Amino acid sequence: MLDVPAVTPVIHVKDAYKFYGSVQVLGGITMSVQPGTIYGLLGPSGCGKTTLMNCIVGSNHIDSGTIQFSFSEHKDLGFMPQEISLHTYLSIKEVMIFYGYLFSMDDEKIRERAKLLSEMLDLPPLHKMVSNLSGGQQRRVSLAVALLHDPKVLILDEPTVGLDPVLSSALWDRLQEMSQAGKTIIITTHYIEEARQANMIGLMRNGRMLREDSPNALLQRYNAEYLEDVFLVLCAQDNEASKNIQQVPAINYSKSTTFESSKTISYERVKALVWKNICLAKRNFLMTLFIILLPIVLNCCVELAYGHDPVGLPIGFINKEFQDSLQRCPLTYTNNCVLANDTHWASCAFIHELREKSYEMREYADIEKAVEDYEKKRIWSIVSFASNYTESLTERVKLGTQSEGAVIEAGTVLAHISRWDHLMYTFLVRDFYMALNRTIENSLQSCSSFVSPGALRSPMQMNTPVYGGIGVELIVHFIMGFNIITILFCPMVYSCACILDEKEQGVIDRVLCCGATMRELLASHLFLQLIMLIVHCIELYIVTYSIFSNPLEGSSFFIIVMLAITALTGALAGTVLGLVTEHLMLAVNLGVSFNFIMAYTSGLFWPLQGAHPAIRDYLPYLPITGTITAARSISLKGHGLKNLEVIGGLISNVGWCLAMAVLLLITVKTWKGPWNSKK
Numbered sequence: 001m002l003d004v005p006a007v008t009p010v011i012h013v014k015d016a017y018k019f020y021g022s023v024q025v026l027g028g029i030t031m032s033v034q035p036g037t038i039y040g041l042l043g044p045s046g047c048g049k050t051t052l053m054n055c056i057v058g059s060n061h062i063d064s065g066t067i068q069f070s071f072s073e074h075k076d077l078g079f080m081p082q083e084i085s086l087h088t089y090l091s092i093k094e095v096m097i098f099y100g101y102l103f104s105m106d107d108e109k110i111r112e113r114a115k116l117l118s119e120m121l122d123l124p125p126l127h128k129m130v131s132n133l134s135g136g137q138q139r140r141v142s143l144a145v146a147l148l149h150d151p152k153v154l155i156l157d158e159p160t161v162g163l164d165p166v167l168s169s170a171l172w173d174r175l176q177e178m179s180q181a182g183k184t185i186i187i188t189t190h191y192i193e194e195a196r197q198a199n200m201i202g203l204m205r206n207g208r209m210l211r212e213d214s215p216n217a218l219l220q221r222y223n224a225e226y227l228e229d230v231f232l233v234l235c236a237q238d239n240e241a242s243k244n245i246q247q248v249p250a251i252n253y254s255k256s257t258t259f260e261s262s263k264t265i266s267y268e269r270v271k272a273l274v275w276k277n278i279c280l281a282k283r284n285f286l287m288t289l290f291i292i293l294l295p296i297v298l299n300c301c302v303e304l305a306y307g308h309d310p311v312g313l314p315i316g317f318i319n320k321e322f323q324d325s326l327q328r329c330p331l332t333y334t335n336n337c338v339l340a341n342d343t344h345w346a347s348c349a350f351i352h353e354l355r356e357k358s359y360e361m362r363e364y365a366d367i368e369k370a371v372e373d374y375e376k377k378r379i380w381s382i383v384s385f386a387s388n389y390t391e392s393l394t395e396r397v398k399l400g401t402q403s404e405g406a407v408i409e410a411g412t413v414l415a416h417i418s419r420w421d422h423l424m425y426t427f428l429v430r431d432f433y434m435a436l437n438r439t440i441e442n443s444l445q446s447c448s449s450f451v452s453p454g455a456l457r458s459p460m461q462m463n464t465p466v467y468g469g470i471g472v473e474l475i476v477h478f479i480m481g482f483n484i485i486t487i488l489f490c491p492m493v494y495s496c497a498c499i500l501d502e503k504e505q506g507v508i509d510r511v512l513c514c515g516a517t518m519r520e521l522l523a524s525h526l527f528l529q530l531i532m533l534i535v536h537c538i539e540l541y542i543v544t545y546s547i548f549s550n551p552l553e554g555s556s557f558f559i560i561v562m563l564a565i566t567a568l569t570g571a572l573a574g575t576v577l578g579l580v581t582e583h584l585m586l587a588v589n590l591g592v593s594f595n596f597i598m599a600y601t602s603g604l605f606w607p608l609q610g611a612h613p614a615i616r617d618y619l620p621y622l623p624i625t626g627t628i629t630a631a632r633s634i635s636l637k638g639h640g641l642k643n644l645e646v647i648g649g650l651i652s653n654v655g656w657c658l659a660m661a662v663l664l665l666i667t668v669k670t671w672k673g674p675w676n677s678k679k
């Protein structure tokens, strides 16, 4: 049972303990603040004053003990944290409006209070941005915010730090006026003497309360002229007492506070938070524009630089049939039999096909020079034709299986393809075979006087593809994968940056002290994220399908839904990242690494079937793998909800989004410490 004093205190702390790891920061603090008084909490730096204040206002939690309040509404409390804890990119006026809205004040009332406080605290012009104010001016704005809604109880953590003596004395005068008007004020300071003007002081040391009494009573009891002398005597007594303590008192691990946060979401507060987010987005215009345009830029980069066949590759060739092939070869070969023909040669037909495919054919007179250029990577391949190539080919076609080895050899094109670039090697091999096939299709099949056209055809023929077409470029296959990773990444970075920015400025805790809940704060952030993700989805859709005309065989609705859900997953993941990390640098590294891992393991760059057997079976379950497969299935094959790939992709898409939402809720529920990177 709590032994409640005769007059119900406004705030009553009993046996409060707080640990950071194994370090005890508060060691059984008991304090009572009577209504209509100024309570000065004094003590040297690091003795635990801020920790105690944060535990009282709810931005931190005691591990054991009780904190009781005579009031239960946040609007009765005004808190000025030790750090400035304001959005520095807002103007003073915007800061006032935001906190006014949080307390459901109307514009008129906010204007009135802002004017009054501006005069009382000698604030700079209200249009000035907080970031452009001096340290002292920022502290006065912070104090004005605490006083804005005219609370009954004021908790001020070191309000006089950074103030000159004149302002400091004026502030104490104001505080006295307010206490005489019935307000209760708790003020922490390590300037012990200034607390003479308080009605009651609590002297703290090493997380413990040494004495709690009025300044005059303390001065009298210790027969001292200054409070500092009283503090020194108490410290000396405390040192003696510490020597005699044999046992650490048992700690009762129960805690309770009676100043609970709201259980329902307040529309007014969410509106205030959204208003503030929009103000910040407008103020950080370049950053907002960058985030809006980033998906377009990334998509354009991919569309323009990725997945297209290489063009203009230099290929060296030696044609021993005759010199100056590039000049002497006829320009067209279609339907001209090149065998036993005085004006057409088979080598020319092959060279012609490669030129048609945009290769830059370079003729060499001798193999030595060609090899030198090949070794110096000036050409990608050397193709050579024997001096009797056409003649041998003609004979080979005529004799078929009867052909001699020498004839077969002379009638074969020899190609050396560099393997220093694996992808290029694949392109060259593909194009050389295609060039050979076309040579047969266009030139040799016309030679019916020698051979039946069908006999020359390759024993394997590629039918018309079921999906897509011959000559479709790789970009068509890749683009949706890139879009999915882009739409995961951009909202993740943006949401993470927004949350971390607030955490680093310490505003989350301040906003929570004003009665807002974490759910309201996250809802306001997600609102902006939703607008942003709608913009991102529309942009990506337009750029991909309208500007770059990629094929879309299936439902555009499903494509947009998948993009939107992926973006939401990214926004939720970014929010979690922002909440659990302390610094932007760490968050950026984690976020970028996560996206790289997703890109590498999602089948975006390489088919999943080619992955190592140890991971191959697990890759389809990763966040964007199924989504990419489904998006490709919809856009390239026209599949819909009856297709297993699409169904699997949608389940994975929605499942991961829900998983991130649950992770976010768990993070918020289980987080113990303050939402402040500087703590």
Ligand SMILES: Nc1ncnc2c1ncn2[C@@H]1O[C@H](COP(=O)(O)OP(=O)(O)OP(=O)(O)O)[C@@H](O)[C@H]1O
Residues within 6 Å of the ligand: 020, 025, 043, 044, 045, 046, 047, 048, 049, 050, 051, 052, 082, 190, 679
């Ligand atoms: N997040 C934290 N993790 C670990 N230790 C912490 C953390 N925050 C504060 N501390 C430690 O707790 C002790 C009390 O800190 P606190 O900020 O409450 O002191 P204070 O009396 O307000 O000091 P000051 O007057 O300098 O602000 C200090 O030793 C500090 O190093």
